[in-house]
Amino acid sequence: MYISSLSLMNFRNYENQKIRFSPYTNLIYGDNAQGKTNILEALYLFSQGRSHRTKLDRELIKFGADSARLKLKFHDSDRDYTALMQMVRNGRKTININHIPITKLSMLMNYLNIVMFSPEDLNLIKGSPSARRQFIDSAISQLYPAYLISLTEYHKALVQKSSLLKSIKRGADKTMLSVWNEQLAKNCARIMNERHAFINELCTFAKVIQKEISNEDFDVHYVPSIRVDKVDADTIFNFLELHSRREIEFKSALYGIQRDDINVFINNNNARIYGSQGQQRSATLSLKIAQAEYIHSVKGEYPVLLLDDIMSELDINRRTYLAEKIKNKQVFITSTDTDLVKSTDQTKLFYVKQGQVYEGE
Ligand SMILES: Nc1ncnc2c1ncn2[C@@H]1O[C@H](COP(=O)(O)OP(=O)(O)O)[C@@H](O)[C@H]1O
Ligand SMILES: [Mg+2]
Numbered sequence: 001m002y003i004s005s006l007s008l009m010n011f012r013n014y015e016n017q018k019i020r021f022s023p024y025t026n027l028i029y030g031d032n033a034q035g036k037t038n039i040l041e042a043l044y045l046f047s048q049g050r051s052h053r054t055k056l057d058r059e060l061i062k063f064g065a066d067s068a069r070l071k072l073k074f075h076d077s078d079r080d081y082t083a084l085m086q087m088v089r090n091g092r093k094t095i096n097i098n099h100i101p102i103t104k105l106s107m108l109m110n111y112l113n114i115v116m117f118s119p120e121d122l123n124l125i126k127g128s129p130s131a132r133r134q135f136i137d138s139a140i141s142q143l144y145p146a147y148l149i150s151l152t153e154y155h156k157a158l159v160q161k162s163s164l165l166k167s168i169k170r171g172a173d174k175t176m177l178s179v180w181n182e183q184l185a186k187n188c189a190r191i192m193n194e195r196h197a198f199i200n201e202l203c204t205f206a207k208v209i210q211k212e213i214s215n216e217d218f219d220v221h222y223v224p225s226i227r228v229d230k231v232d233a234d235t236i237f238n239f240l241e242l243h244s245r246r247e248i249e250f251k252s253a254l255y256g257i258q259r260d261d262i263n264v265f266i267n268n269n270n271a272r273i274y275g276s277q278g279q280q281r282s283a284t285l286s287l288k289i290a291q292a293e294y295i296h297s298v299k300g301e302y303p304v305l306l307l308d309d310i311m312s313e314l315d316i317n318r319r320t321y322l323a324e325k326i327k328n329k330q331v332f333i334t335s336t337d338t339d340l341v342k343s344t345d346q347t348k349l350f351y352v353k354q355g356q357v358y359e360g361e
Helices: 038-049 121-124 127-141 145-167 174-212 233-242 244-250 277-299 315-327
Strands: 002-011 012-022 024-031 069-075 081-090 094-097 114-117 220-225 263-266 302-309 331-335 346-353 358-359
Touching: 002 038, 012 174, 012 358, 038 069, 038 081, 038 114, 038 127, 038 302, 038 331, 114 277, 121 220, 121 277, 127 145, 127 174, 127 244, 127 277, 145 174, 174 220, 174 233, 174 244, 174 277, 174 358, 220 277, 263 277, 277 315
Parallel strands: 024 331, 024 346, 114 302, 302 331
Antiparallel strands: 002 012, 002 069, 069 081, 081 094, 220 263, 346 358
């Protein structure tokens, strides 16, 4: 899968820019705050429907403009795609792919697969469980859009249950709570099973990669908040009902996929607690490359890789390893320093200065 061109109108600090990309390495360089990440952000939007940096679409519209327009051409082994996106300052974002209106995020997920690796991800191992949940949720949704539908339904019901728990009195009638628990249980079971399967698959790839990068043993465990022998709707419902007294006492939804986590082990030690910074970085790199390889194994297409400013964060061995892995695949690399990336005749250079892109400089 590869992207051949991007046009930006009033997007971030770009007024009117068209960029043609190489199907292999695209190296986007320039000083800080010139617009390098903005380009990756635009690409990412077409895959995930939202920015990796903000939830607010209006921040993406150029200061002083009322709307932004983006156009992306991309290709897989079957077809060519033209995608259009428009954002209006006080309205909703619209997306079309080959003239089909994309009305749901789960529809968008069927098209462009992207794996992004940015400096914030280096916190994945150390950071909060919610960052790790977001990583697995976005990875699974890209492959199985139905997962995203379950997730959205689950969270809608969870909001209702949470607000009920806030107002419910101790010893009060639990009938309404049971109604929400029943609704949650079905999606909860589905999501738990999908997470479990995905983490096992991801781990199989990541083990090999971590061995190659640093000759270390690697493992990823799913840590569900609800521990039951058999994960199905009935069992989850019974679990929630059994624990409802405690939830009422704490006025909060204490059990469910909103409290799940993953644990990463390097040489049998929990990397969050015992890993060095270098180990935590390689672990994240392994997980990201594993994600790309897993997508390839399921879809038969390699996703597009976006590497935002991470070359300076990796040591020479890891950079060399990464360069070998991305050979012959489409990758976008941003950097302030071109020396960090070994240019080959497959590399296309873009120099970015104040919202202008100069090709091949
Ligand atoms: N909505 C916007 N309108 C105009 N300029 C913006 C907008 N959002 C961000 N910028 C500008 O974009 C620049 C940052 O771009 P970015 O791609 O993050 O830089 P870098 O090259 O360091 O990756 C800053 O100069 C910032 O002021
Ligand atoms: Mg940047």
